[in-house]
Amino acid sequence: xxxxxxxxxxxxxxxxxxxQAARMIGGESxxxxxxxxxxxxxTGGKCRxxxxxxxxxxxxxxxxMPKLVASCVTGVMDGMEVNSKNSTRVEEARxxxxxxLLINHPLDCPVCDQAGECDLQxxxxxxxxxxxxxxxxxxxxxxENIGPYIQxxxxxxxxxxxxxxxxxxxxxxxxxxxxxxGDHANISTCISKAIDNEMSGNMIDVCPVGALTDKTFxxxxxxxxxxxxxxxRDCDKCCGKTTVWMFGNEIQRVTGRKDxxxxxxxxxxxxxxxEKKEVNDWTIEGPRKFEKYSVINxxxxxxxxxxxxxxxxxxxxxxxxxxxxxxSMTNVPLENTENSKQ
Amino acid sequence: MSMETHNYKDLKQEINITPELMTRINELIxxxxxxxxxxALIPVLHEVQDAHDNWLSYELQDKVAEILGILxxxxxxxxxxxxxxxxRPVGKYMFEFCQTSCCATRGVExxxxxxxxxxxxxxxxxxxxxxxxxxxxxxxGACGYAPMLQLGDFYHENLTKEKIDQLxxxxxxxxxxxxxx
Amino acid sequence: MGxxxxxxxxxxxxxxxxxxxRQNGGYASVEKALKQMTPDEITEEVKTSGxxxxxxxxxxxxxxxxxxxKKSGRPRHLVCNADESEPGTFKDRFLMExxxxxxxxxxxxxxxxxxxxxxxxxxxxxxxxxxxxxxRAIKEAYAAGWLGKNILGTxxxxxxxxxxxxxxxxxxxETALIESLEGKRGNPRIKPPFPAVSGLWQNPTVVNNVESIxxxxxIVLNSGEEYAKIxxxxxxxxxxxxxxGHIKNPGVYEIELGLSVEEFMNSDExxxxxxxxxxxxxxxxxxxxxxxxxxxxxYKTANGDDRLMTYESLADGGFATGSxxxxxxxxxxxxxxxxxxxxxxxxRFYHHESCGQCTPCREGTGWLEKILWRIENGQGREEDIxxxxxxxxxxxxxxxxxxxxxxxxxxxxxxxxxxxEFEYHIRFPEKIKNRDHFVAEPFEKVRHLVTxxxx
Numbered sequence: 001x002x003x004x005x006x007x008x009x010x011x012x013x014x015x016x017x018x019x020q021a022a023r024m025i026g027g028e029s030x031x032x033x034x035x036x037x038x039x040x041x042x043t044g045g046k047c048r049x050x051x052x053x054x055x056x057x058x059x060x061x062x063x064x065m066p067k068l069v070a071s072c073v074t075g076v077m078d079g080m081e082v083n084s085k086n087s088t089r090v091e092e093a094r095x096x097x098x099x100x101l102l103i104n105h106p107l108d109c110p111v112c113d114q115a116g117e118c119d120l121q122x123x124x125x126x127x128x129x130x131x132x133x134x135x136x137x138x139x140x141x142x143x144e145n146i147g148p149y150i151q152x153x154x155x156x157x158x159x160x161x162x163x164x165x166x167x168x169x170x171x172x173x174x175x176x177x178x179x180x181x182g183d184h185a186n187i188s189t190c191i192s193k194a195i196d197n198e199m200s201g202n203m204i205d206v207c208p209v210g211a212l213t214d215k216t217f218x219x220x221x222x223x224x225x226x227x228x229x230x231x232x233r234d235c236d237k238c239c240g241k242t243t244v245w246m247f248g249n250e251i252q253r254v255t256g257r258k259d260x261x262x263x264x265x266x267x268x269x270x271x272x273x274x275e276k277k278e279v280n281d282w283t284i285e286g287p288r289k290f291e292k293y294s295v296i297n298x299x300x301x302x303x304x305x306x307x308x309x310x311x312x313x314x315x316x317x318x319x320x321x322x323x324x325x326x327x328s329m330t331n332v333p334l335e336n337t338e339n340s341k342q
Numbered sequence: 343m344s345m346e347t348h349n350y351k352d353l354k355q356e357i358n359i360t361p362e363l364m365t366r367i368n369e370l371i372x373x374x375x376x377x378x379x380x381x382a383l384i385p386v387l388h389e390v391q392d393a394h395d396n397w398l399s400y401e402l403q404d405k406v407a408e409i410l411g412i413l414x415x416x417x418x419x420x421x422x423x424x425x426x427x428x429x430r431p432v433g434k435y436m437f438e439f440c441q442t443s444c445c446a447t448r449g450v451e452x453x454x455x456x457x458x459x460x461x462x463x464x465x466x467x468x469x470x471x472x473x474x475x476x477x478x479x480x481x482x483g484a485c486g487y488a489p490m491l492q493l494g495d496f497y498h499e500n501l502t503k504e505k506i507d508q509l510x511x512x513x514x515x516x517x518x519x520x521x522x523x
Numbered sequence: 524m525g526x527x528x529x530x531x532x533x534x535x536x537x538x539x540x541x542x543x544x545r546q547n548g549g550y551a552s553v554e555k556a557l558k559q560m561t562p563d564e565i566t567e568e569v570k571t572s573g574x575x576x577x578x579x580x581x582x583x584x585x586x587x588x589x590x591x592x593k594k595s596g597r598p599r600h601l602v603c604n605a606d607e608s609e610p611g612t613f614k615d616r617f618l619m620e621x622x623x624x625x626x627x628x629x630x631x632x633x634x635x636x637x638x639x640x641x642x643x644x645x646x647x648x649x650x651x652x653x654x655x656x657x658x659r660a661i662k663e664a665y666a667a668g669w670l671g672k673n674i675l676g677t678x679x680x681x682x683x684x685x686x687x688x689x690x691x692x693x694x695x696x697e698t699a700l701i702e703s704l705e706g707k708r709g710n711p712r713i714k715p716p717f718p719a720v721s722g723l724w725q726n727p728t729v730v731n732n733v734e735s736i737x738x739x740x741x742i743v744l745n746s747g748e749e750y751a752k753i754x755x756x757x758x759x760x761x762x763x764x765x766x767x768g769h770i771k772n773p774g775v776y777e778i779e780l781g782l783s784v785e786e787f788m789n790s791d792e793x794x795x796x797x798x799x800x801x802x803x804x805x806x807x808x809x810x811x812x813x814x815x816x817x818x819x820x821x822y823k824t825a826n827g828d829d830r831l832m833t834y835e836s837l838a839d840g841g842f843a844t845g846s847x848x849x850x851x852x853x854x855x856x857x858x859x860x861x862x863x864x865x866x867x868x869x870x871r872f873y874h875h876e877s878c879g880q881c882t883p884c885r886e887g888t889g890w891l892e893k894i895l896w897r898i899e900n901g902q903g904r905e906e907d908i909x910x911x912x913x914x915x916x917x918x919x920x921x922x923x924x925x926x927x928x929x930x931x932x933x934x935x936x937x938x939x940x941x942x943x944e945f946e947y948h949i950r951f952p953e954k955i956k957n958r959d960h961f962v963a964e965p966f967e968k969v970r971h972l973v974t975x976x977x978x
Contacts, residue, residue, distance in 0.1 A: 045713035046881050048921055067920050073713050096917035100886035133910055136893040142348035154343070159879065177415045178708070178879075179422040180344045181691075183889040185879030188343040190418045191351050191400055373684040375641070378724055383706035384689050388648065412706075423708040423878075425690035426648045442610045443811060443868050444767040447860050451958060480692065480872050481610040481811075482649050485854065486765060486773035495651035522652045 003076040005029050005052075006086045018071035018082055019050055023261060029084045030261075032094070032123050034101075034208045035160035036072035038263055043165050044072035047101070047158065049123060051093045056081035068093050091127075098127040103134040104183065105209075106155045113151075114210030116223040119262060120158065141186050146176065147194030149201060149215050149274050154186050157211035163187060163203035170267060171197035187211070198237055201273040205256045205264050216274050217245075217253035226252050231282040237269035244282055251277045257288075347422070350429040355399035359409075363393050367409060379410050383420055386410065387427060392521055396436070397428040425479065433468040433475025435513040435520070438492040441478040444485035450501075453489055454478060457506050473513065494520030525792075526753055528741045528761045529734065530777045533621055539656070541663035544624040550669055552740035556632045557677045560743070565636035569739065571747030573759035578604055578695070578732030579810065579850040580925075581834050585747075590719040591637055592727040600728045601639045603630060603736050604700055605646040608692040609810035610872060611852025614763035615733035617775040619646070619653050623660040627683065629736035631669055632743055634681050637729055641682050644733075645700050648689040657685040692876035696924045697730035698722075699878065710880045711924035732850075734763050754780035758833035762848075768855035771795035784808070784830045784837075785822045788855070801857040801965075805941075808837050809849020811869050812929035814936030815862070816846050842936065858965040862944050864958065866937040867895035873930035884927040887918040891934055898945060901952025908945050912938055946973045 001012055003021050006029040012021045020038070022030045031052055036044030044050075051068040059079030068090060071082070084090055102124060109115040141154035159178065164187070167174035176189040189195065195203070203212045226245040231254075233240045245253045254273045256264030276282065343351075359367075367386050374381040383406070390406055391398050398406075403417040410417075421427045439445070439454050454476065458464060461474050468475045484490045487499035496519070498509060512518045527533075537543035544550075556565055570585030591599060603626065607615040619626055626644065634642045646654050661683055664670045672680045691709045693699045698712035701723050722728025738760065742750050751759045758780040764787070767773045772795045778787060784806075789796045797803060806821045807813060824830050825844035830837065834848045856865070874892040879885045891914055894907050915931035922928070938945065944966055948955050950973060954964075 045923060048882050048923075051921060070713070070923075093917075093921055096921065097882050100882045100890075100917070103886055103890060133913075134890065136890070136897075139889075142343050142345055144343045144348075158882070159885070174413055174415055177419040179347060179419060180879075181423050181708070182874060182877040182879045183885050184344050185885065186344055188347060189415065190343065190347050190422070192343075373686070375724070378705070380706035381686075381704060384648070384703065385687055388651075388687060388689065410706075416706075419708050420706065423691065424648070424688070427689055441868070442872050443807075443865055444611060444854055446868050447768060447856060447865065479690075480875050481608060483607050483613040483616050483647070485611050485613055485767035485852065486775065487613075488767060488773075492649060495655075497652075522655045 001076055001078040003078075003080045003082065005082045006084050012076060014075075016076050018052055018054075018069075018074050018076055018080075019044075021076055022052075022071065022082075022084060029086075031071050031084050032119070032126070033072055033261070034119055034123065034158060035162065037162050037165070037206055038261075039267070040162060040165040040169055040206065043160075043162055045070045047160055048097045049094060049101075051090060051097070053083045053087040053090050054080060055083055094123075094127045095129075098123050099129070099133070101158050102128060103132070104139045104155075105158075106138065106140075108156070111219075112153075112156065112210040113213040113218060113223070114156075114207075117262070118210060119208035139183055144188055145192055145194075146189060147196055149270060150195060150204060151213045151215045151218055152187065153211050153213070154188070156209050157187055158209055159185055159187070160208055162206040162208070163212055166203050166206055166267075167195070167197070167200070170199040170202060173197070198269050198271070199267060201270045202256065202264070202267045204273075205258070205267075208262070214253055214255075214273070216277070220252050221247060228288040230257060230285040230288055232285065233272065233276065233282050235269060235272055237271060239266045239268065240272060241266055242268050242272055242282075243288060244284065249279060251279060251282070344422075346429065351400060353399050353430060355394060355397070355402055355431075357394070357399075357402050357405055359390075359405065360393070363389060371410070380412050380416070383410060383412070383417065384424070387417075387421065391427060396432050396434075397430060399429075431468075431472070434473050435493060435518065436475045436477060437509075438477045438479045438482075440480070440482040440484065440488070440490055440492075442481035442485075444481075445488040445490060448488040450489035453501055453503065453506065456503055457510075460506070460510065474510070493518065495522040496520075525777065525779045525782065526761060527777050528750075528753075529618060529625070529737050529763060530622075530775075538622055541624060541660065541667060544622070545667070549624055550628050550631075550667075552743040553628060553631045553635075553669060554675065556635055556743050557675050557679055562636045562638055565632065565739075565743060568742055568747040569636070572738075572742045572750035573747075573754075573757065574735060574738055574742065574750065575758070575834065576732055577734035577738075577762065577851070579609065579812070581848060584731060584735050587719070587731070588633075588637060588729060590717070591729055592720045593638060595720075595727065597726045598641065599637055599639045600723045600726055601630065601634045601637050601642040601736075602697075602700065602704065602723060602728055602730045603642070603644040603733055604695060604697065604730050605644050605650070605733045606688055606692075606695040606700060607650075607733070607850075608647055608695050608876075609812065609850045609852055610869070611767060611807060611810045611854040612765050612850045613767075614765045614775045614851060616650055616653055617765075618733055618737055618763070619650075619657060623653075623656050624664070625737050625740065626657070626733055627660055627664050627669070629739045630683055631664075631674070631681060633731070633736050633739050634683070635679055636739075639729075640680050642684075643704060643723075644683070644685045645694070645704055646685060646687050647694070648687045651687065654685055654687045661685060691878075692872075693878045693924070693926060696926065699924065700730060701728060708878070710878050711926075713923055755831065755833050756835060758835060758848075762832070762851055764832070764851045764853050766794050766853045766855070768853075769798045769801065769857040769860075770855045771798055778832055780833050782832045783822075784832060787832055787853075788822075794855070797855070797857055799857075801859060803855065804858045804860055805856045805862065807846070807852070807854040807856075807933075809847045810852030811854075811872065812925075812932060813847040813849040814842055814845070814932050815865075815940065816936075817940040820844050820940075842932070843939070846936075858967060859959070859962045861899070861955075861961050861966075862937050862941040863895065863899050863948050866933055867892065867899045869933045870895050870930065873926065877926060877930070881923045881927075883918045884922045884930065887914055887927070888930045890914055891918075891930065895934075898948050899955070901948070901955055903945070903949035903952075905946075905949055907949065908938060908942065943970060943973045 031050035034047035050071045052071040054065040058077030231244045370385045371382045407414040407417045490499040575581040694703045694709040699709040703709040718728040824839040870892040874888040915934045919931040
């Protein structure tokens with residue numbers, strides 16, 4: 001079957017989705033995916049980040065699809081033509097979804113262990129804006145303890161439901177799920193039960209944001225300070241092939257090996273992940289390739305440092321815009337728009 | 343977890359699955375193919391809740407999971423999704439006022455204020471004797487007979503202050519039927 | 524007098540019971556269908572009738588039936604959607620409560636046409652007493668031999684059960700309904716696959732509204748051609764309208780499609796005009812999801828034609844000046860109604876009912892509600908109107924199921940037709956403090972405060 005995405009054609013097997021075909025082509029046309037995970041069944045379709053425009057249904061039926069479709073769950077047809085990066089509608093939709101994902105997000109990246117390898121950060125960087133239009137109070141949840149290994153931070157969750165799929169497909173008895181509904185839907189065990197299955201740690205790797213993080217690595221370091229090495233050991237529970245994140249001679253954390261789309265190549269067990277933190281436990285293969293699109297590699301936020309202007313006199317008179325808002329001082333006492341922009 | 347779950351997770355309740363209740367549960371289960379017992383979940387939860395003072399503790403939800411042969415979390419997920427399942431003890435007579443457009447334009451909000459004032463509670467609260475509770479719910483499909491409220495299995499429509507007075511009196515004297523058996 | 528099909532026998536005393544229903548010709552369509560017709564012939568009749576789905580989307584019923592996968596050899600199911608929850612709609616409840624056997628008869632005939640041997644009626648949990656009525660009626664039908672094995676000796680088997688929900692509007696969406704029927708959360712499925720291929724327990728399934736199924740017995744007995752003679756153009760047959768709001772005679776009416784809105788509103792046979800001398804202000808003709816119409820677009824379309832009760836005429840003018848038939852929830856508002864408050868009310872409804880699965884709807888519906896609440900309570904900002912418009916346009920079309928669209932359209936229509944009312948709320952917060960602010964001082968009296976004047 002032939003499919004054309006942003007003008008680039010590729011032959012694929014029947015049953016391939018648009019997203020998979022785009023990943024085969026690679027490059028900028030690959031739609032972002034926050035909920036789809038190729039190694040887990042029945043994921044995808046929910047976050048709406050990967051919406052694309054189908055400008056030609058197929059050779060047999062060339063009618064364009066009226067609505068944007070989720071590329072991760074839409075199969076390709078022979079002769080299908082798709083616009084991803086090339087479509088302003090798609091660009092607009094991705095901006096919208098990014099804005100929606102961020103309105104209730106705590107934006108606590110400075111204290112979040114996921115920062116630096118967070119898909120939501122990447123998405124915001126590509127499609128987000130630096131200002132918010134949301135002035136309402138953000139939604140929050142009660143903290144819940146789900147055991148000694150995994151930290152659940154529900155306020156950061158984007159409800160991709162990948163962790164539920166992990167529990168369903170890799171563990172025998174799922175104890176957590178999606179509770180409540182609407183914008184109060186949340187991931188919970190309801191009874192603060194420890195999620196202690198041997199494969200449960202994979203929830204951390206599949207989580208696209210900082211909602212599920214490694215408790216044994218909590219607040220230890222920023223991810224970009226440690227260096228990833230591929231390593232392996234003989235394990236009777238899993239493949240034993242992992243990435244160990246080292247700071248000097250110390251193994252700070254162990255994760256699965258992630259590919260360029262941030263998906264693990266193979267799932268690993270909790271013993272490998274949480275209990276083997278000695279260099280002697282592992283055969284270290286060598287440093288991992290740089291990830292082109294990661295903050296760690298590109299350090300996007302530092303490449304073009306924004307120009308910081310400190311105008312003390314003006315600041316004293318004007319105050320910062322957000323502070324003025326808080327005290328309902330909508331009018332700027334001095335007309336100086338240059339400085340009131342943050 | 344949500345605030346609700348946080349507050350309700352440790353609540354205890356006396357569980358009593360009587361033989362009659364079990365017969366009814368088995369009848370409901372028989373409506374679905376043998377390997378699809380989970381399909382009976384929502385009807386079974388209704389019956390179990392009706393037999394347990396109109397609420398479902400997590401322990402009771404575990405019991406339902408056991409009866410249907412499914413995981414407890416599958417029951418929690420469903421119970422928390424649907425508004426008719428209560429996860430905390432509720433007032434015996436729960437006045438569920440429809441608040442959506444048609445009822446609102448016909449004055450249900452003022453009527454709710456009236457009822458709350460009369461019972462001395464706020465919306466969502468139970469009276470101290472555990473007898474009454476006032477709730478606002480979304481469209482109950484009685485728009486032509488607005489304003490209205492649901493009490494147990496039944497609808498009370500075309501409400502006025504006088505009708506509310508009468509209904510409260512009838513509840514106090516035990517003249518109101520809650521369940522359609 | 525308009526022709527009655529569904530409510531023809533509604534006034535016969537005791538029609539609720541099996542005996543009376545049977546004595547008055549009930550279950551004749553089952554006899555005719557099973558003994559004289561093939562399933563495909565029935566589907567053809569339904570196609571010929573042109574009847575369109577009465578649940579809201581208006582998709583032709585016969586066409587939907589013809590999509591069901593008969594090749595896979597998997598068991599097929601018919602599921603009746605009785606999860607009526609669209610604000611303004613209460614017609615299905617009326618049918619099921621007062622003439623339950625009509626639906627059961629329709630279910631048997633339709634199940635036969637689809638080759639289904641196990642069918643369900645999914646009713647919303649709040650209609651618990653109607654659930655019990657149907658349960659008893661199904662037992663009567665079993666006892667009389669209309670359900671079970673080898674019906675009427677024809678070799679056709681059918682089991683029919685009624686299943687109740689538990690409070691979730693989203694379960695009216697057909698795939699969410701199927702999920703709920705499987706004992707899960709009512710999360711709509713991602714389509715394709717469509718239920719006709721993979722529905723209930725992955726089997727081919729057709730989901731139809733109560734009213735659609737209840738019309739099938741008449742079509743089978745009187746032919747699709749007869750049914751198609753009623754109505755205008757592609758709006759064939761009769762339709763139940765649930766009328767509510769500020770009108771003299773609220774209730775459920777059966778109308779022939781093609782009746783004019785003006786006649787429906789004002790004739791004594793139907794709504795009998797406004798409840799008192801307060802003037803008409805706005806109309807929602809098809810349940811909360813469809814765009815609201817301002818008074819100048821109710822009786823006449825934008826190009827001056829009479830507005831008729833048909834799918835086409837109600838939608839005339841598109842969303843700019845038209846609306847939609849929807850589920851037939853006809854809500855009439857007089858000038859005491861605050862459109863901002865009413866729009867907030869609808870938004871609260873959709874916020875409450877969003878399943879939370881996909882991002883735009885989960886986050887957007889709550890955002891819309893919060894902004895509308897601020898405006899209605901005197902904390903609106905001028906830019907909030909543009910913000911509302913932008914948010915609704917970002918939800919619409921980007922969600923898994925139509926709930927996102929349904930949440931967007933009322934907001935868009937309110938801003939489109941009643942923008943000045945929003946501006947009034949924002950500019951005169953002290954005037955709208957009381958929730959009944961338009962009772963004493965309707966908007967018409969204060970409109971001049973916000974009307975743009977060219978000097």
